[in-house]
Amino acid sequence: MLLALVSVVASAAVLPGAAQAAEQPTVKLSKSQAGTGGSITVSGDGWRSKALLMILICGQAVxxxxxxxGTNSCANADGRAVTTDTKGRFSKKLPVAEPPVPCPCVVHVATVTGAKAEADAIFQVAGHAVEPLPAEESGGRLSVLTDTRLEGSSGLLTWFGAPPARTLVFTVGNVGTSDIKNPVFQVGTSHGVFAPQWEEQQWRGTIAPGKKARIELPVELTGGAHGDYSVSLKYGGKVLAEQPWGVGRPWGVTLFWILVCLVVPAAVFRIGMALIDRVRPHRAAGRSVRAASSRLRLRLPEVTLRLPGLRTAPPEPPASSTLPWFTPDSDPGAAGRLSAPHDDNSTTPTRKGTT
Structure with missing residues (x-):
């Protein structure tokens, strides 16, 4: 019974290490050598489930x-992307292409998003130049001691399209034999499967042999950037670390354009309706004024006749007021009207004398 218990405990102690070894990603090639224009089958196991991988042929590497x-020494144009299955396996056909630098060459497989994982397999491109690897520089050498991380957060302006910014924080140690003064690092940002865009940044300080230093370098993307990015750190031509960076979409910009598409047509419609309303009332008012003036003209004589204090001239008689059987000469009252006025009490002299 005791032996059985000891065996169970021993197997439990061994299983984590075996599981960890089994989780190490591996790469296998159908051919170890092929010429340009041919193809090979690249297969792998032990990768993360449903992980997106990039397969490249790279030179000056073992x-x-x-x-x-980095990817600058790889045939990026002829690379292939593949997604692992639920068991972390894959198989992909890769065309053989010459890398931009001489061999020794490898088939390099690395994750595109998520946690970093990579694996290499030795491969020879037939007919491609082969040169020895550059010797490692003696003296001071930097090595990343802890995992890199990105510190910082996006603000309100980033939500409206401002450039996302972070701080790349890492700790390096001098594993060489001499001091390193003011080291110059290269920080690269890449989107998806594209090669990084490198930018040199100098850190002010001195790192003595066997000492370490905490270094912070600013990282900034272009305005409106979103998606899965990768931040790489390189020193002395060697990539020291890579850190994934998921950048959210600037939804504020989308909201702004939606509001513009809604507000501008509504404003144009309101302006048009206001212009129509300013033109239409004048015509209606003109018609109403003309109608009121015509009604006033029709009722004005009647009103003036009814006003008590207003005297009006009598209407002129019509031209045909004289009776047809009278003429101006035969009118009986015409002679009386034509004679000069006189006094009835005065005497008129006659031939017979005064009466």
Missing amino acids: PSRGVPG
């Missing part, structure tokens, strides 16, 4: 040292 020149 599995023990990785790819010191």
Whole structure:
């Protein structure tokens, strides 16, 4: 019973290490050598489930040292992307292409998003130049001691399209034999499967042999950037670390354009209706004024006749007021009207004398 218990405990102690070894990603090639224009089948196991991987042929690299020149020493145009299955396996056909630098070459497989993982397999491009790897510089050498991380957060302006910014924080140690003064690092940002865009940044300070230093370098993307990005750190031509960076979409910009599409047509419509309202009332008012003036003209004579204190001239008689059987000469009252006025009490002399 005691032996059985000890065996169970021993197996439990061994299983984590075996599981960890099984989780190490691996790469296998159908051919170890092929010429340009041909193709090989690249398969792998032990990768993360449903992980997006990038497969490249890179020069000046060996599995023990990785790819010191980064993706700049790889045939990026002929690379292939593949997604692992639920068990972390994949198989993909890769065309053979010459890398931009001489061999020794490897088939480099690395994750595009999420936690960093990579693996290499030795491969020879037939007919491609082969040169020895550059010797490692003696003296001071930097090595990343802790995992890199991005510190900071996006503000309100980033939500409206301002450039996202973070601070790349890492700790390096001098594993060489001499001091390193004011080291110059290269910080690169890449989007998806594209090669990083490198920018030199100098850190002010001195790192003595066997000492370490905490370094902070600013990282900034272009305005409106969103999606899955990767931040790489390189020193002395060697990539020291990579850090994924998921940048959210600037929804404020989308909201702004939605409001513009809604507000501008509504404003144009309101302005048009206001202009129509300013033109239409004048015509209606003109018609109402003309109608009121016509009604006033029709009722004015009647009103003036009814006003008590207003005297009006009598209407002129019509031209045909004289009776037809009278003429101006035969009118009986015409002679009386034509004679000069006189006094009835005065005497008129006659031939017979005064009466």
